[in-house]
Amino acid sequence: EIYEAQMLLNRFSYHVGSPNGQWTSATQSAIQRFYQESDQSFDGKWSAKVLSDLKDRRLITMPRSGPLSFAEKDEMFSKVRLKYDDVSAMEKPWYQLNQLNFDVVSSDEPALPFCYPTPQDCSTDNPGLYLPDPHNAAVGDFNGDGLQDLAIAWVYFIHTTKREKTPSHVRFYLNDGKNNLISSPEIYALDEVPLRHMLYRMTVNDFNNDGRDDLFVGTMGVIMRVKGQKKTLDDFEPNLLLLSTKDGKMEDASNLIEGQENGGMIKDYKFSHATNSGDINCDGFADIYTGNVLLMGDGTGRFSNKSRDLPQGIYSHQKANAFASTIADFNGDGCGDVAMHLWDRTIKVWMSSYGKHLPRTFKELGMEDYYGKGNMKVNDMTSGDLDGDGDSDLVAAITRKNPYYLGRKILIFINEEGELI
Structure with missing residues (x-):
């Protein structure tokens, strides 16, 4: 029962690590948060009611x-x-x-x-x-x-x-x-x-x-x-x-x-x-x-x-969770680079150096802040050799955050010796 509860807690983003069926402090704390956010009390002890309440909370059945x-x-x-x-x-x-x-x-x-x-x-x-x-x-x-x-x-x-x-x-x-x-x-x-x-x-x-x-x-x-x-x-x-x-x-x-x-x-x-x-x-x-x-x-x-x-995301405790991304070897060193758009940001490229995976740079592309600062969403990205010169270029589809999805543009960045312009 505790193992099943741990699986559900992870699904609901009350992370307890890898489920092991043991009554751990991480499991107890996660259950405490679950009840607090449900405006319910919890005595800190395991019972079958905990699993029942977690099952009732499921949105995917x-x-x-x-x-x-x-x-x-x-x-x-x-x-x-x-x-x-x-x-x-x-x-x-x-x-x-x-x-x-x-x-x-x-x-x-x-x-x-x-x-x-x-x-x-x-x-x-x-x-x-x-x-x-x-x-x-x-x-x-x-x-x-x-x-x-x-x-x-x-x-x-x-x-x-x-x-x-x-x-x-x-x-x-x-x-x-x-x-x-x-x-x-x-x-x-x-x-x-x-x-x-x-x-x-x-x-x-x-x-x-x-x-x-x-x-x-x-x-x-x-x-x-x-x-x-x-x-x-x-x-x-x-x-x-x-x-x-x-x-x-x-x-x-x-x-x-x-x-x-x-x-x-x-x-x-x-x-x-x-x-x-x-x-x-x-x-x-x-x-x-x-x-x-x-x-x-x-x-x-x-x-x-x-x-x-991964590089840090928009919050210090989170890794980068891109709203849109694409992988290509932009600098030609044999390693895949990741172009990504993080929420409320523009586009940054997580790029390798000299054929090694780590360390990497994480630099923002030079581009106009369309639709006002913090109001641009890059909803999709892809990459390919658009100009036939043998290296990967970048294409991004953008829209507004507010009004929601109103308006759209296609942005093209041409690769010039590893720089997307």
């Missing part, structure tokens, strides 16, 4: 995996219905717009009232149903047939309340080589689909070094705004790691991440608004930066938590 029916082929559209004007406007002499077979994802779960993005912005009308959304996507050859496939992380909105029947999940749309991307739940090994409350940003890489594409998806969990309260109610969840198998399947290997061995949480992890992969420690294997954690890969699909290496 859906299972971590389920049958293939969660990602089954629903009603099928034989063609994506596009207006002629839309097609003619998008087609160019050097490419044509093909109609792709696609399937419908639906929901019949009634939504709950919610507050978003602030505790003052609360719904007054009937919110209707939780609505499915193809929120993030990634491409890769997931079944090893040499064709590019599509992976979509489906999310149900609104995402900041408790749901019972609509788990977030990844659907793989396999390329048949005939202009069709076909929803293929059978790609999952063991005939089970991994489920979460909110799967978010995705990254594709060969994490187990078998020459096939793998997939990592960061999680957001539930961050519930409560009317009239400054503090949110949180319930976080493990990230998702899917590794390729020899027979062209994708297998849930989330337990190979340090801290997630038994369905637990990475130490001090909360949520991931940004997720990227690349060789950060210069050993030839893909690593992952997601949320406020740095995961170093060993080439077998196993990851160790090296978050202590």
Whole structure:
């Protein structure tokens, strides 16, 4: 019972370290904080009621995996219905717009009232149903047939309340080589689909070094705004790691991440608004930066938590948790550098020196403070060689913090001898 309570405390950000089933001072202090913030008293002693109260506090109660029916082929559209004007406007002499077979994802779960993005912005009308959304996507050859496939992380909105029947999940749309991307739940090994409350940003890489594409998806969990309260109610969840198998399947290997061995949480992890992969420690294997954690890969699909290496975040007791990020070797020394946007800041680059992972510099890019000081949000980033000179450049998508998501710009930084300008 104490072990289960420790797992829940970590999910709610009352961190107790690695669960061990022992009645420790850290566990006692975390439970004390839990009751204080719930305006309840606690006598400092363990009882079965503590576990019962923690279970009642859960915002995520859906299972971590389920049958293939969660990602089954629903009603099928034989063609994506596009207006002629839309097609003619998008087609160019050097490419044509093909109609792709696609399937419908639906929901019949009634939504709950919610507050978003602030505790003052609360719904007054009937919110209707939780609505499915193809929120993030990634491409890769997931079944090893040499064709590019599509992976979509489906999310149900609104995402900041408790749901019972609509788990977030990844659907793989396999390329048949005939202009069709076909929803293929059978790609999952063991005939089970991994489920979460909110799967978010995705990254594709060969994490187990078998020459096939793998997939990592960061999680957001539930961050519930409560009317009239400054503090949110949180319930976080493990990230998702899917590794390729020899027979062209994708297998849930989330337990190979340090801290997630038994369905637990990475130490001090909360949520991931940004997720990227690349060789950060210069050993030839893909690593992952997601949320406020740095995961170093060993080439077998196993990851160790090296978050202590990260630069400081916006608070002295936290590591950098980027709102947007990308990994590329900007200075050409063979090590992956991380460009990141921290809340209320601009863009900084955590850059290696002389082919060594540590120590690193953490310098801010020279750029205009759009939308007023502290009001710019970099919502996404990517990198690539835009000008064809052989080094990585940076692209950032920005918007306003207030009014929320109103306005947008694309910023391009060209790499000039390791400097992003």
